[in-house]
Amino acid sequence: MIRKLASGEYRLYSRKTDPKTGKRRNLGTFDTLEQAKRHEREVQYFKRH
Numbered sequence: 001m002i003r004k005l006a007s008g009e010y011r012l013y014s015r016k017t018d019p020k021t022g023k024r025r026n027l028g029t030f031d032t033l034e035q036a037k038r039h040e041r042e043v044q045y046f047k048r049h
Contacts, residue, residue, distance in 0.1 A: 002036045005029070010036040012043070 001013045001024065010033050013024035027043060030036040 002033065002040065004033075012036050012040055 001015055002010050003013065004010055009029050009031060011029045012027040014027055015024075017023060018025050028036075028039055030039065
């Protein structure tokens with residue numbers, strides 16, 4: 001899940017909420033949407049292998 005921040009950066013959040021806090025986990029902040037999408041693909045690949 002990628003959201004655009006007020007600063008213009010993009011932040012990648014986990015799809016599920018963190019049971020401890022009830023919020024989504026921050027998986028990184030990126031300058032461009034393309035960088036965030038690339039990292040999301042890397043995360044999904046890592047989870048499956």
